[in-house]
Amino acid sequence: MKAGIVTFPGSNCDDDAYYALTHLAGFQGERHWHKSTPDFSDCDLVILPGGFSYGDYLRCGAMAAVSPIMESVKAFAGKGGLVLGICNGFQILCEAGLLPGALARNSGLTFSCQDVVLKVESNQGPWTNELTAGQTLTIPIAHGDGRYVIPEAEVERMRSRGEILLTYQNNPNGSVGDIAGVCNAQKNVFGLMPHPERATDLRSRDGMKIWRSVVNFLEKRRRS
Amino acid sequence: MNPLDTDISTVETAKALGLSSGEYAFICRKLERKPNFAELGIFSAMYSEHCSYKSSKPMLKRFPTTGRRVLQGPGENAGIVDIGDGWAVAFKMESHNHPSFIEPYQGAATGVGGILRDIFTMGARPIASMDALFFGGDSPKTRSLVKGVVKGIGDYGNSVGVPTVAGMTYFHPTYSQNCLVNAFSLGLIRSDQIYRGVAQGVGNLVVYVGAKTGRDGVHGATMASKEFCSEVEAERPTVQVGDPFTEKLLMEASLEVMRQGLVIGIQDMGAAGLTSSSFEMAHRAGTGLVVDLDKIPARELNMSGYELLLSESQERMLLVTDADRIEALRAVFEKWDLHAEVVGEVVQGSRVKMRKNAEWVVDLPIDLVVNPPLPERPKAAPSDQRQRWFMDRNRMLVAPVEAKFQVVLSDPSFGDPGPIVQQYDSMVGNRTEGGAVDDAAVIRVRDIENRSVRLVLSADCNPRVCWLSPREGGRRAVLEAATNLAMRGATPIGITDCLNFGSPENPEVMWQFDEAIEGICEACQALEIPVVSGNVSFYNDTDSKPIHPTPVVGMVGLIEDRDPLPESNFFDTGLEIALLGNVEGGLGGSVMAAQWFKRDCGQPDDTDIGAVTRMLRLFSRVRKVKVKYGVHDISEGGLVTALLEMVIHGRHDCTGVELTVPFGVDLDRFLFGETIPRVVLAFDSSDREEFERMANQAGVPFTLIGQVNDTDQFHVVQGKSTTLLSDMKKIRETYSQKWKSLIE
Numbered sequence: 019m020k021a022g023i024v025t026f027p028g029s030n031c032d033d034d035a036y037y038a039l040t041h042l043a044g045f046q047g048e049r050h051w052h053k054s055t056p057d058f059s060d061c062d063l064v065i066l067p068g069g070f071s072y073g074d075y076l077r078c079g080a081m082a083a084v085s086p087i088m089e090s091v092k093a094f095a096g097k098g099g100l101v102l103g104i105c106n107g108f109q110i111l112c113e114a115g116l117l118p119g120a121l122a123r124n125s126g127l128t129f130s131c132q133d134v135v136l137k138v139e140s141n142q143g144p145w146t147n148e149l150t151a152g153q154t155l156t157i158p159i160a161h162g163d164g165r166y167v168i169p170e171a172e173v174e175r176m177r178s179r180g181e182i183l184l185t186y187q188n189n190p191n192g193s194v195g196d197i198a199g200v201c202n203a204q205k206n207v208f209g210l211m212p213h214p215e216r217a218t219d220l221r222s223r224d225g226m227k228i229w230r231s232v233v234n235f236l237e238k239r240r241r242s
Numbered sequence: 243m244n245p246l247d248t249d250i251s252t253v254e255t256a257k258a259l260g261l262s263s264g265e266y267a268f269i270c271r272k273l274e275r276k277p278n279f280a281e282l283g284i285f286s287a288m289y290s291e292h293c294s295y296k297s298s299k300p301m302l303k304r305f306p307t308t309g310r311r312v313l314q315g316p317g318e319n320a321g322i323v324d325i326g327d328g329w330a331v332a333f334k335m336e337s338h339n340h341p342s343f344i345e346p347y348q349g350a351a352t353g354v355g356g357i358l359r360d361i362f363t364m365g366a367r368p369i370a371s372m373d374a375l376f377f378g379g380d381s382p383k384t385r386s387l388v389k390g391v392v393k394g395i396g397d398y399g400n401s402v403g404v405p406t407v408a409g410m411t412y413f414h415p416t417y418s419q420n421c422l423v424n425a426f427s428l429g430l431i432r433s434d435q436i437y438r439g440v441a442q443g444v445g446n447l448v449v450y451v452g453a454k455t456g457r458d459g460v461h462g463a464t465m466a467s468k469e470f471c472s473e474v475e476a477e478r479p480t481v482q483v484g485d486p487f488t489e490k491l492l493m494e495a496s497l498e499v500m501r502q503g504l505v506i507g508i509q510d511m512g513a514a515g516l517t518s519s520s521f522e523m524a525h526r527a528g529t530g531l532v533v534d535l536d537k538i539p540a541r542e543l544n545m546s547g548y549e550l551l552l553s554e555s556q557e558r559m560l561l562v563t564d565a566d567r568i569e570a571l572r573a574v575f576e577k578w579d580l581h582a583e584v585v586g587e588v589v590q591g592s593r594v595k596m597r598k599n600a601e602w603v604v605d606l607p608i609d610l611v612v613n614p615p616l617p618e619r620p621k622a623a624p625s626d627q628r629q630r631w632f633m634d635r636n637r638m639l640v641a642p643v644e645a646k647f648q649v650v651l652s653d654p655s656f657g658d659p660g661p662i663v664q665q666y667d668s669m670v671g672n673r674t675e676g677g678a679v680d681d682a683a684v685i686r687v688r689d690i691e692n693r694s695v696r697l698v699l700s701a702d703c704n705p706r707v708c709w710l711s712p713r714e715g716g717r718r719a720v721l722e723a724a725t726n727l728a729m730r731g732a733t734p735i736g737i738t739d740c741l742n743f744g745s746p747e748n749p750e751v752m753w754q755f756d757e758a759i760e761g762i763c764e765a766c767q768a769l770e771i772p773v774v775s776g777n778v779s780f781y782n783d784t785d786s787k788p789i790h791p792t793p794v795v796g797m798v799g800l801i802e803d804r805d806p807l808p809e810s811n812f813f814d815t816g817l818e819i820a821l822l823g824n825v826e827g828g829l830g831g832s833v834m835a836a837q838w839f840k841r842d843c844g845q846p847d848d849t850d851i852g853a854v855t856r857m858l859r860l861f862s863r864v865r866k867v868k869v870k871y872g873v874h875d876i877s878e879g880g881l882v883t884a885l886l887e888m889v890i891h892g893r894h895d896c897t898g899v900e901l902t903v904p905f906g907v908d909l910d911r912f913l914f915g916e917t918i919p920r921v922v923l924a925f926d927s928s929d930r931e932e933f934e935r936m937a938n939q940a941g942v943p944f945t946l947i948g949q950v951n952d953t954d955q956f957h958v959v960q961g962k963s964t965t966l967l968s969d970m971k972k973i974r975e976t977y978s979q980k981w982k983s984l985i986e
Contacts, residue, residue, distance in 0.1 A: 027579060028487055030403025034672040037688065051577075068670075070401040073487025129396050131667045160400070160667040216672045220686070 019236055021045040022061040024091070026052040026082045031068035031104065031215060038215040039065070043229035052085040058094040062236050066091070066107030068160070068213060078121060078163045079109030088114055100144055100232065101207045105161055108199075108209030117202055117209045118176070119168035125192025129162040133222065135187040136198050136212060140180040143205035144235035148227050155224040157212040159190060159198075164211040166193035166200070176200060184210055249279040259286035265614060272610050280547040280596075280603050287514035287552055288521065289614040291780050296614050297746035298778045301759050305766070305773040311735055312772050313433060319360040319510060321774025323736040324433055325800060327690050331697065332366035332436075333428040335374075335740040335796040337779035341481045342423040346390025350423050351398040351484040355556050357425040358402060359510035362493045363559065365437040365500045366429025369671055370685050371399055373409040373425050374701045374740070374794045378418025379654065380984070387421050388662075388984045394484075395425070396665040401486035402493065406666035407674050408683035410701050411981070413654035416709075419784030424740040426701060426796040430689060437500050439509035441523035441531055441562045441588050446506060448520070448531060448586035449568070451575055452492045452558040455516070456541035458482050460552045488557040488580075495578040496559060504571040508561040517551045519560040520586075521594055525612045533586035535598040547596065547603045562588060621756055622749035630710055633835055633844035641838075643909060643958065647967045649837035650879050650914060651886075656833075657980030658890070676807055681726040681875060682799075684807060696801040698732035704878060705790040707831040707846045707916075712754040712791050714831075714846050716761025718918060721854045722877060723797035724769055725919050728861040729873045730807060732799030734769060739776040739795050744788020746780045754791040762793060768851045769858070771797070790842075805865060809872035809924075812892035817872070817924040817950040819899070821881070822937060823857065825907055825945050827915020833879045834914035847917040853942075857919040860940035867932065872924035880914035881947075882967075884922050886956070889970060890977055897970050898953035903960040904945055913958075924950060 021039045025032045032049070039045040045063065050056050058064055071082035082088070088110075095101045095116055103111035111117040124130055136155045138146055149155070168176075173195040176182050184199035191211070199210030214225030256266035259282060269285055270276050277285060287293060295302065307315040313330055314322035320334040338353025354371065361368045373395055378384045399406050404427065441448065458481070499505050507527065509519045516538065524531045538550050545553075563571055568584065575582040594611070596604035624630070638646070650656070668674055675696065676684040682700035702723040708715025724734050739762065744751040766773060782789045829835050830844030864871070872892075876884045885899050903912060925933055930946070937944035948959075956967040 028401070028490055030401075030490065030670060034670070037672060053577075069403060070487065070490070073401060073485070073490075075487065128393070129400060129665045129667070131400075131669065132664050158669050160669060162400075213669070216669050218672065220672065220675050 019045050019062045019233065020048060020060060021063040021065060022048050022050050022056065022058050023065045023067060024050050024052060024087055026071035026085060028071045028073055029067050029069035031213065035065050035067045035104065035215045038218045038225070038229065042218050042226065044233060050087060052082065052087045055086050055090050058090055058099060061094070061099065063100045063102065063232060064091055064094055066103040066110050068105030068107060071106055071110065079106060079113040082110045083113035092116065095207050098204065098206050103209040104213055104215060105211055108211055109163065111207060111209045116207050117200060118172065119166055119200065121163050122165045122167050123163050124165055130190055131158065131160040132190065133158050134190055134212060136184045137187055139182045139185055142180045143201060144232055145201065145208045145228060146183050146231050148231040148234055154187065155227060156222045157214055157217040157224050159212045161211055164191040164193065166197040168194060170194065179203065183208065250276050251279055251282040255279070256282060259283065261286050261289055265289055268615050269610070280551060281606055283548045283552050284517050284604065284606065284611060287517050288611050291746065293514050293518055294614045295778055296616055297619050297780065298755065300616065301756055304759060304763050306763065307772050307774065309770065309772040312774055314436065315772070315774050316776060318438055319363045321736060321738060322364065322431065322436060323774060323798065325695055327693060328433055329687070329690055330431050330433040331428055331798060332361050332364045332431050333426065333738055333796070333798055334360050334775040335424055335426040335738045335794065336360065336777040337740050337742055338423045338425060339421065339742065339779050339782055342391055343387065343421050345481040346387045347394040348481050348483050350391040350394030352482045352556050353423050353425045354395055354398040355484045355486065355489050356512050357427040358404060358489065358493065359512065361427045361429035362496055363437070363439070363508055363510045364431060365435050365497070366431035367497060368404045368427050368429040369673055370683065370699060371404050371406045371425065371427045372683070372699055372701050372796060373406065373423065374703065375409070375411045376417045376422035376705065376792060377413050378421065379413065379415040381418065384418070385984050391423055392662050392665055392985060398484055398486045400667040402490045403670050405668050405670045405674055407668050407685060408699055408701065411659060411662060412705065414705060414790065416705065416790045420782045420789055422742050422782065422792055424742070424794050426738065428699065428798065430687060435500065437505060437508050438526070439523050440507035440527040441529050442506050442527045443564065444529060444588055444590050446562050446564045446588045447568055447584045448533060448588065449561050449563060449571070449582050450538060450558070450585045451561065451580060451582045453485065453488050453555055454539040454541040455545065455550055455553045455558065456555045457545065457549055457553060458555055460549055460554070482554045482556050484556050491578040491580055492557050492559065495575050495580055499571050499574045502570070502574070504563060504567045504574070506562045506564065508559060511558040511560055513554065515552060515554050516560065521608055521611050523560065523562065524594055525608050530589040530591035531586055531594045532589050533594070533596045535596050535603065537583055537585040539581065539583055547598045619746050619752045620749045621753040623753050624750050630843060631830065631845040633830060633839065638838055638910060643965060644967060646834060646838065646910065646914065647882060650834050650882060651973065651976060653833045653837055653879060656879055656883055656977065658978045659981065661982040661985055681810065682730050684730055694802065694804045698727045698730045698799040698801060700726040701794055701796045703792055703794040705792045706836060706842045708758060708792060709790040709842055710831045710844065711846045712757035713761040714848055715791060716758035716793050717765045717849055719793055719795040720762055720765035720771070721849050721851065722875065722918055723795050724771070725854060725857060725875050725921070727797060727799035728858040729875060729921065730801070731805065731861065731865040732801045734771045734797055734799045736772050736774045737766065737795050737797045739773060739793060741776065741778045742782050742789065742792040742794065743780055744783040748788060751788050758791055758793045762795065765851065768855065809870065810874055810891065811872055811888045812896035812924055812950045813870065813872055814893065815896055815950055815952045818927050818930055818946060819948045819950065820923045820933065821920060821945045821947045822923055822942050823853065823920035824917065824943060825904055826911035827876070827880060827917035827920055829910060829915055832914055832916045834910065849918050854919045856941045857921065860937060860942045863936050863940065869926065869929050874922045876920040876922060877918065878916060880916055882913050886973060888922065888924065890974055895952050896950050898951045898955045899948055900951060900957045900959060901948040903958060904947065909960065
């Protein structure tokens with residue numbers, strides 16, 4: 019299985035994602051510079067990693083969202099390809115319109131790095147199928163702008179459709195509905211603020227459960 | 243007319259720029275003419291204490307700097323130590339005290355930026371940072387400093403993507419008008435791909451890369467080399483402004499050109515900017531340089547030669563390459579949206595010449611610029627040493643233990659670092675195995691295949707002890723860091739130091755400096771740990787009153803086995819607690835004495851280095867024990883604060899301690915004494931015999947002193963009487979609120 023990992027200027031979790039995917043999750047990693055416009059058709063997964071693309075200047079993710087490579091990412095997602103945005107990658111996906119909502123300054127106004135407990139809201143789709151709804155995971159967060167915002171009515175609609183995948187047990191940033199991670203209606207695009215690529219083989223290994231879900235999904239899809 | 247003959251300086255301008263009249267006379271004599279204004283600026287920056295180390299140089303030579311692992315000792319951008327299999331670590335600690343006091347956010351941020359550049363300039367990828375912060379007593383000014391400094395460190399390090407994994411935060415009135423911000427960074431490097439700041443090869447090109455030069459930070463080095471006066475606000479323009487995004491691009495591009503072998507020499511433009519980088523690179527290589535100032539990328543129009551030379555704009559590098567490689571090098575920088583500009587050439591000789599508008603504006607012999615005359619710095623021990631050491635034990639003895647316990651808790655430095663460290667990304671890189679709130683951080687090196695290598699980092703200093711006995715303070719900084727590392731299972735491989743002192747023109751300060759260095763040397767020699775890099779920060783005083791001497795030691799150690807790390811805290815109720823080391827500790831220089839008598843007092847015990855060596859040996863054996871145990875060193879505040887921290891940061895149900903005072907022991911010295919090495923060890927009762935046997939074998943005293951429970955109370959049992967020292971809930975509350983309230 020092949021995973022494309024995008025590097026924007028200012029991305030700083032691209033190495034960590036590459037390490038987790040190639041050394042631990044069984045993917046063949048492939049690095050892509052943001053100025054390129056690759057054809058991702060031989061990729062099984064495309065990752066927009068965490069970091070501070072363009073220094074978070076203007077608005078987190080706003081400039082990366084219009085980088086040349088985003089045309090390729092959109093085309094890939096449009097064909098049902100799996101796209102995952104972690105932290106800054108989540109912000110970029112929202113800015114690019116591939117996911118609903120937006121990420122605003124943490125309610126505490128400071129950057130927050132800590133292990134958080136997440137609750138699995140839905141195990142439907144590619145990202146959480148190895149887990150059970152209601153199960154908890156310990157995965158770190160590290161962000162200053164992770165407060166997910168979207169109209170309340172939308173939250174209900176997303177919940178009913180199983181688009182909210184992860185919520186915080188103790189909301190660290192003021193996100194509406196305690197939302198930590200959401201996917202699109204087709205479920206092939208997923209964005210989350212916590213870092214599953216950092217919870218692999220050191221303090222917590224819970225991030226691996228998400229990677230295994232993806233592998234599981236891809237294997238099933240390949241067989242069918 | 244030749245500009246070398248215009249804008250001629252006078253002794254008054256020289257003095258206004260921080261040069262002494264003696265230095266100015268020396269320059270004129272050696273040059274056989276008066277320097278012009280731009281040249282005077284160069285001398286002013288390069289003769290500053292910050293760049294020249296003129297007061298400290300002779301003493302720094304005493305440090306042991308060699309060892310079988312040392313690949314690069316002091317004198318370069320960072321020290322480098324071999325960790326095997328073709329890999330090494332580059333590390334250094336540096337101060338950014340004065341800028342941080344003037345403008346806390348930018349001062350601290352650019353401090354981090356500067357130290358990161360020192361690391362990646364050598365070709366190393368930074369993988370961990372630490373900081374040691376010292377602030378004054380609680381006041382609106384202190385609050386704004388803490389808030390700004392913490393945010394500055396966080397915003398910069400987080401954005402570049404280097405985790406801040408450990409550090410220390412300390413509060414004491416001595417820093418009220420002069421906070422200390424010491425930043426440490428460590429990078430990983432292939433031992434055969436080390437780059438140095440050398441302008442080698444006549445005919446080679448001098449290349450400027452990174453951010454453009456602006457008018458910020460002009461004369462920062464000179465500012466950092468004098469005492470603050472009341473017009474500190476006027477110094478604000480001398481503080482640089484940082485841009486972590488550019489730094490990240492510069493780091494990636496620099497590492498890429500070095501990996502591709504496109505560079506001959508490279509140096510960061512740090513303090514004294516273009517001036518220090520050009521003169522130092524030429525000096526190290528024994529060459530001359532010609533620089534065209536018109537080609538320096540400038541942020542603003544009409545910048546003078548003086549400004550271009552002395553700007554400390556951030557995120558800039560000077561490098562040397564040859565004509566064959568310049569295009570490939572330029573392409574890499576372009577990829578990262580950075581511009582590389584050829585600004586000069588390496589030439590034969592021993593002079594640096596700079597041109598502006600087709601005229602020479604600088605023509606100076608390198609030797610004269612980098613070697614200022616060494617000033618006479620008399621030393622004198624304080625005349626009131628006896629008064630400082632005096633401590634009326636009788637007044638303390640009569641007081642109830644609960645009262646003493648409360649004063650120790652009231653110490654401003656006993657607080658939960660959580661609200662501070664959570665603002666730092668401590669995990670980016672996925673290498674951080676432990677740290678943040680622990681005594682030492684543990685970083686795995688996942689880049690080495692088929693071998694487990696973990697690095698342990700610790701930063702230490704006890705300013706109170708340093709003031710009362712600078713030699714013991716220096717010694718203890720090293721020995722305490724070594725103990726912290728050993729407890730995690732690591733062997734020390736090198737240290738970097740950040741020596742923060744008052745004015746070197748004050749004989750007592752020079753005596754403190756000399757003594758502290760002696761202490762560091764004694765400890766390093768005994769434990770065979772080399773000093774590979776460091777930094778001196780003088781003039782940390784306000785209104786002529788020096789800060790407490792603060793020699794901060796950053797130590798790096800290595801764990802080469804795959805065993806799990808010990809716990810730092812209590813991990814089960816019912817655990818037995820033993821004290822390793824002497825049952826009693828000295829109260830001289832302790833938190834207890836300082837808080838009780840409302841002044842720093844008493845004579846700190848000299849550390850028995852042999853006892854430390856035995857403790858280190860014990861831990862290298864304890865590590866082989868395949869059982870779980872918790873370990874925590876006893877330092878400031880004594881045994882009680884160590885136990886409290888082990889409860890507070892321990893498992894949620896480990897809420898109380900019952901402490902049994904051994905027979906015939908002085909209660910104050912048992913609970914609050916701070917002599918090192920003393921260590922708390924917690925284990926399951928079934929493992930007691932084995933631990934005791936190992937301690938006996940290593941010659942380390944082992945005394946059972948209590949048990950962990952879930953009572954939410956801290957009890958002390960002495961003979962038949964039991965005293966409730968405090969309710970743990972109350973302590974937790976005090977502990978968690980103390981620092982949080984400072985930064986909110």
